[in-house]
Amino acid sequence: MSRAVLAVLDSVGVGGAPDADAFGDTGSNTIGHIAESCAAGNANDERRTGPLRLPNLVRNGLGAAAALATGSPPPGLEAPAAAGAAWGIAEEISRGKDTPSGHWELSGVPVHFDWGYFPRTVPAFPKMLTKALIQQADLPGVLGDCHASGTEIIAELGEEHMRTGKPILYTSADSVVQIAAHEETFGLERLYAVCGVARRLVEDLTIGRVIARPFVGQNARTFERTANRKDLAVLPHAPTVLDRHADAGGTVVSIGKIGDIFAHSGTGKEVKAAGNEALFDTLLSELEIAGPNTLLVVNFVDFDTLYGHRRDVAGYAAALEAFDRRLPELEAVLGDDDLAILTADHGCDPSWPGSDHTRECVPVLALGGARPKTAIGRRTTFADVGESLAAHLGLPPMGSGTSFLSAPA
DSSP states (O other), rough: OOOOEOOOOOOOSSOOOGGGGGGGTTTHHHHHHHHHHHOOOOOOOOTTTTOOOOHHHHHTTTHHHHHHSSOOTTTOOOOOOTOEEEEEEEEOSSSSSSSHHHHHHHHOOOOOSOOOOOSSSSSOOHHHHHHHHHHHTTOOOOEEEEEOOOHHHHHHHHHHHHHHHHEEEEEOOOSSSEEEEEEIIIIIHHHHHHHHHHHHHTTGGGOOOOEEEEEESSSSOOEEEEEEEEEEEOOOOOOOOOHHHHHEEEEEEEETTHHHHTTSSOOOOEEESSSHHHHHHHHHHHHHHOOSOOOOOEEEHHIIIITTTTTTTHHHHHHHHHHHHHHHHHHOOOOOOOEEEOOSSSSOOOOSSSSSSSSEEEEEEEETSSOOOSSSSSESSSSHHHHHHHHHTTTTOOSSSOOSTTOOO
């Protein structure tokens, strides 16, 4: 039986979401704006220079997908896809532009309900919530209690946190509670325990995730978040393609933060790795030992966490180019019966105001010998990805999308 790979290039949107206006994101275009900035010479630094160079992704249809989403290819990505490349775009129908919604829909389960969110006020969290968290987690208090960029609020409040022992509590445009604390002075396991208390307290508020954000360093100049982040997500509301494959006796390998995103449901063997390079290495090593009937799922987190949210255009461009250089390594290990789908869960345009995700179409690039023999076109839901994975793995239809593997040659 065949193997399948779902590789989520976190936040690598291609613009053009039909409902972007409802999210205040009309005109956002992660790939397009990065390419324009590079072409104009505005993304040159010690990490990279010149136009955006993604020959392997373009060969597999990234430029063509971007053109389908927005009407024109980004500068430097105009080359046509190679003959036989299977490429397209997908629109999100889930009601949020958050990480769980995007991943769950990609796995065949759109989110048709509204998540709970916290207002852009100070304080942002209900008084009863913070009071209960302080009491039940035995805390001297909390800092923050607002919408914030994670790196900025740690720089602002990290030293006070270390003096007082009060963790930093904040949120964003996503349905999320984030709690930051110093790994050494506060303790990593204690931070996880506090987040566990918070997870229980927000169950009735339909909050998607509680995220532990540990950091190290001695002062605002040296604070740095670590790879020991932990996401406590709610369970998907219906069986995903991961669940269905595992229940049918198949093997699932989850790499990076996939286990957390799916609340460890159907995620099988979970392999941690920090950073895109390590994630790529881990994917290749797991593919090396993966037998037939294996589904491997990986999230390449750096695009979003290190560069999108931090609005670092040059860093995002350098990360894309680094990924592109390694793509032939993945192609080389895919067999005639294998299918690998490269896609994204939302956008995070580093040129856009604020630090939140952006509502965009995402590319869908199918690699491997089992890829479709023609372009995939415009898909009206991310769930078509999950439906296609199910079809490839011999599973019954998921019911929320249409497989593109049946596209005529």
